[in-house]
Amino acid sequence: MNIIQFISNIMIPLVFLIIIVYGLLKKVRIYDAFIGGAKEGFTTVLGILPTLIGLMMAIGIIRASGALDAITGLLTPLCRFLGFPEEALPLTFMRTVSSSASVGLLLDIFKIHGPDSFIGRFVSVMMSSTETIFYTLSLYFMSVRITKTRYTLGGAIIANLAGVVASLFIANWLYK
Amino acid sequence: MLNYIWASFILIGIIYALVAGNIEGLTTAALDSAAEAVGLCVRMLGIMSMWTGMMRIAEESGLIKALSKALQPALGKLFPGLMKHGAEGGRAMEHISTNVIANILGLGWAATPPGIKAMEELQAINPDKSTASREMCMFLIVNLSSLQLVSINIIAYRAQYASVNPQEIIGPGILATLVSTGVGIIFAKIMEKKVFK
Incomplete structure (x- = not known):
């Protein structure tokens, strides 16, 4: 430790x-x-x-409306069952799609819970061990006109999932 | 894709607030968030510029090049077929190692150009131009498994939100990154055995 x-x-x-x-x-x-x-x-x-302003504004709106709480509320039982912090769920999905949008959600968690809270530390580790899969994958394959990507997407998703699970274990081990 | 995500955040927010009766706080939330983004960028300006400044020294001194040379034998194990392809295979290997080093150092902007160059060289020796080769699959899975050792931007964000010890996540982050990359490599190796017999 x-x-x-x-x-x-x-x-x-x-x-x-x-x-x-x-x-x-x-x-x-x-x-x-x-x-x-x-x-x-x-x-x-x-x-x-400019990207950050746009995204933080959109996230500010959806958070103040209470819609985000309602959506995570629906997923809470599943998260509890898996031992996953439910507040981190939207961020975990967004992370694979867009790096800037996930930063907006990350900062939202820091703002509400603080970077030194359990969830703040967990998402910090999780962000450092995952990637924006879809963007990078399409950029690289499109640059050489590859259309059949075989098992690349599957491998990328499994590797990132392993990163999320490992982060959760490490956070539980060090910060609980 | 981002267009729709962004639009849906705003639309869902406004409609939900109208239905749930939370509309009074929405304007303040939008204004405050926009202003906060600027405050955040001011701090990021300092930390990011410091980092890219240091990395420029590493580039000009040849440190990054030396590191990618040192990495090539290890990468040879991931791409055993590559060296049989002569000059093109060698060039691909050079670009791959530059890309990997840049990723490890957290230089996303420096990693993309050699990454695309590597894909071009790999495509040149690819027998089927529409289908990803074994090397491409391995390269991209490793690339997408996250290789970064120090997430300087995460540390900067943590500092901005008054973390007592913003850098405490480096060690745990390295550990989690090793797991994700390890799992990615194992998966790719298993699939190679299945697909390329």
């Missing part, structure tokens, strides 16, 4: 250390490179701002 905590704390400083030392050894003008890269990150974030 402590080792996982340790990896979490050391990871980013370690990545920074390796990048800086390697950059110095290779005589890269590291600060100039950093600025150039940071500018790119800046543009990326500004680029997602």
Whole structure:
């Protein structure tokens, strides 16, 4: 348990250390490179701002209406039976469809329950171990005009399902 | 698809609120959420730019290239048939390892171009141009199983919502990612045996 905590704390400083030392050894003008890269990150974030506004507004509306509670209310018995936190259900489905829409739902959970609650931690781990399957799959296959994808979708769904189940187990183990 | 999801959120919200009598809070909710998105992006600007800045150093120093070279022997086990295809197979392998490294480092924008290049090279050696080859299936399942070690954006969101220890999910995230990728690889290997006899 402590080792996982340790990896979490050391990871980013370690990545920074390796990048800086390697950059110095290779005589890269590291600060100039950093600025150039940071500018790119800046543009990326500004680029997602309109998407985020649209999505958070839509989620704000559906949440305030009470419809989301009604839908999850219907699924509560099934979730209880499976030991799955029902508030995380819409996010889990959305995660496979759209990365930006799932971020909206993720932030909604952080807002209501807090990122350090059990469910906040569970969805954080779950988001880091799953992918937007449908978008990426169609992008890659369409780029080379493949129409018969064999077992790719099945494999992607099973791998992501394994990620969700593993996250739930890990969250139960570490944070319950 | 997103068009319909977005529309249905708003329409279901408004209609349900009318029926259930919750309409009075809807305007405030819409306005507050829109404003909150901006506040969030301000913090994201700092964290994302820091990350992409560091990663640019790694690119320019050749660190990312060195890592993808180091990865190639391991990837050879996932794509045993690839090296038999000469130059095209080799190029495909290079693109695949760059894509995997970029994914591991959480550089989605840097992972897509080599990913598409890899698909093109794999298509060049694919005997049936309309059907996914064995290598394509493996590549995409691994790719879609989530490879990311550090989800910097999740950490940024957690920080924005006042988490005491935003990075505490890195270790658990790595563990869960190993499980999902492991299951994906095992599934792909089993299916390979069934489909490509």
